[in-house]
Amino acid sequence: MKQSSLPLAALLAAVTAVPTLAQGRYDNIVQTEVLQGWDLPDGRRLAAVRLVLAPGWKTYWRAPGDAGIPPHFDWSRARNISAVGLNWPTPDVHVQNGMQSIGYTEQVVIPMHITPTKPGKPIRLRTKLSMGVCSDVCIPHEVSIDALLDSPDLSPTPAIVAALADMPYSADEADVQSVTCRLRPTNHGMQIEARIDLPHTGGTEVAVIESGVPDVWVSEAATTRSGNTVVAVSEMIHTEGGAFAIDRSNVRITILGGSYAVDVRGCTAG
Template structure:
């Protein structure tokens, strides 16, 4: 969610002219990689972000210390749907706060399904990201690109980013994923348990509720035998009741050797 402060800062930055967003004021450059066309007619493209040394940006679930990215495709043409693949992020611990994201360079693969296959796709994307060094600031990126041509040869940078995505539950050998949910005074307490081989040292689990208006606290994660266990709190941003669909909950285990993406969990 965006705090009133972040929302106000986003509005201010959006109003800045492009000429003011130079490398010194905003230490990130961005471009759309046109990619290639698959046999099914969908285009595999990407957004590429290059960050100045010492700066980082955030994953889709950035942690309490991060700013979540957002995408607005509403001005695009001949674009039926978009699927985003996130490469495995890093966990940053700084000043007692945890954030999850990327440093140096980030390539975000996109699968763009056209309304009319074989015709050019006009990508008009307004993207909001957070970038952070000693300070963290929101930043607006605006793209207007027409992607045409039928090249079927994969772009190395995009293929590499796809290869860096987390393992699926099946690929990682997950045999069970459960979520025990209990009411609290302010919302809900969730205990997620994933039975799987180790993902490496310093495992961290991220819990995403699949609900847009629910804040989830930083999960306290530990491993007991074959299980990774994480406990977190869920609170509705407007103080209302929360109706959780376990099939929509997304659990990500981040370890030093790999990450695991688990879609849905059963009752614990």
């Protein structure tokens, strides 16, 4: 499985390095703040976590690229929470040592739509965030978050509103006309060729494909444009080498352009 060895080996090396690299000067890479947010008419709470990175450091988006570590929230110790919907602002594309990663520098506000188990009762936002951070070295990092959301409020928080406004456009908002995906088997997994008919999003466009299948690694997409059509080609490989199936309705494609980004959910057979 030669094509998948580089990202998997990099991730394994980073995880192995945790006991030593996470000590000392690596302890204060990320500062966290919970933004209390406000109550929504449907009973949900819209809150957020602000991550402030030390100078020179970056962290990763939900689909981090070949060189990144995907963030993960563990909600097992939270209280009065039945569901959490994360809203990721538009990330930046970084190229370091010839490898592409996707994420954030300086700081990022991550809005959360929280559905309480018992509406109207306080919410204990207690979680561990496992994430990757990168500067001269790239390492896994973990932060603990614990806050009580107990003050009813209907006034929107400006920082959360700004983060929501910075999210990619939906397919409808971006005037996407059609999205098709062609799948074919490869020696190690499956190739996906996505074709998205949409207006130019500005500058150099980068497509990111997410398979919608756990433990399936997706390579950096070769992205080209012809007229009104973006073509993105990636290879998908199961991290344990097993077989897998793709449901096109669960495929997610994000086009990161110089002017704006577009979030496309699902595709049809090409």
